[in-house]
Amino acid sequence: MDIRLVVSDMDGTLLPDGRVPPEFWPLLAELTERGIAFVPASGRQLATLRGLFAGEPGGEHLSYIAENGTLVTLGAEVVSTTTVPDGFARGVVDAVRAAVDDGANLGVVVCRPDGAVIERTDGEFVAECAKYYVELAQVDDLTPHCRDVLKLAIFDFDDAARAARRYFDGLDGQVVVSGKHWIDVMAADANKGHGVRMLQRRLGVTPAQTAAFGDYLNDVEMLAAADHSYAVANAHPTVAARARNLVAGNADLGVLRELREILDGREGCEKS
Incomplete structure (x- = not known):
């Protein structure tokens, strides 16, 4: 070989x-x-x-x-x-917020070359994020940070595959179920x-x-x-x-x- x-x-x-x-x-x-x-x-x-x-x-x-x-x-x-358009990133953040309003137990991580950013700050969600993101900042509003975004990682405390189908199937970018609780949204290529x-x-x-x-x-x-x-x-x-x-x-x-x-x-x- x-x-x-x-x-x-x-x-x-x-x-x-x-x-x-x-x-x-x-x-x-x-x-x-x-x-x-x-x-x-x-x-x-x-x-x-x-x-x-x-x-x-x-x-x-x-x-x-x-x-x-x-x-x-x-x-x-x-x-x-490989980054996603700024408007697309904001749309994903808005989609997560809408899903939460619908009763889903989700949180989103905006992943950039200079680190990751979250706006959901309860201890359980932060602990899950900290396993994979050592450079992690908490902010009041993710919208200003939706630029130069590599990936949006969505954590679902229940079932990521089901949430992907229910809330994110219509997105233009690539939606990938990366684990039992994680969904990654990225550029199509x-x-x-x-x-x-x-x-x-x-x-x-x-x-x-x-x-x-x-x-x-x-x-x-x-x-x-x-x-x-x-x-x-x-x-x-x-x-x-x-x-x-x-x-x-x-x-x-x-x-x-x-x-x-x-x-x-x-x-x-x-x-x-």
């Missing part, structure tokens, strides 16, 4: 408990030594991703696909940002697959030299950009159907086990 780029989703895929497992770091050192780039790809904020990895040897020089592909870095260089293709071009890597790991609906385009695509055992059924290979779940460190196989020149069994 001539793998030169490995891209992995974080929550539900690589991370068993929201933190990088200690077994990952020796694998990262070996990947780096062999000239294989490892790239975290997540709906998380860039600053949050850097915080997960930069504190360990080898983590300080990683590239990232952040904010579901709307912000892509190659080392310290930002190579791509923004996704993790776009980020993978940007890095492939910059690194001179082909899809045949790319491995990608994912678990949820916002990973589908990323898996399509890699010839070696893997869904973890706990993946959404749609993602499992799209991936070429299945590996053990995140709680069982399936990504790490498959990386060991790749480094040893083997690959997990394809689905029949």
Whole structure:
């Protein structure tokens, strides 16, 4: 196998408990030594991703696909940002407010390159946001902050998929259910697959030299950009159907086990 780029989703895929497992770091050192780039790809904020990895040897020089592909870095260089029109961002904020007036238990995060902003400030919502956004500001009104927006992340305490269908199906942009409680609204051409293709071009890597790991609906385009695509055992059924290979779940460190196989020149069994 001539793998030169490995891209992995974080929550539900690589991370068993929201933190990088200690077994990952020796694998990262070996990947780096062999000239294989490892790239975290997540709906998380860039600053949050850097915080997960930069504190360990080898983590300080990683590239990232952040904010579901709307912000892509190659080392310290930002190579791509994809924003939504200002008026569209304001419309999404207004749609969330209308849904709340209708009884939905929602909150919205306006995600910008310089940090994330919220106007809902109860402790339960703030705690959920703080898991994924370390650069997070609370304001009285989001409307003035609806410019240069990468993504609008909507948290639903009940059922994100149902809220997406009920309140946000008519939006012109891309509405992606990123987890049981999260909906991401982005530009129509923004996704993790776009980020993978940007890095492939910059690194001179082909899809045949790319491995990608994912678990949820916002990973589908990323898996399509890699010839070696893997869904973890706990993946959404749609993602499992799209991936070429299945590996053990995140709680069982399936990504790490498959990386060991790749480094040893083997690959997990394809689905029949």
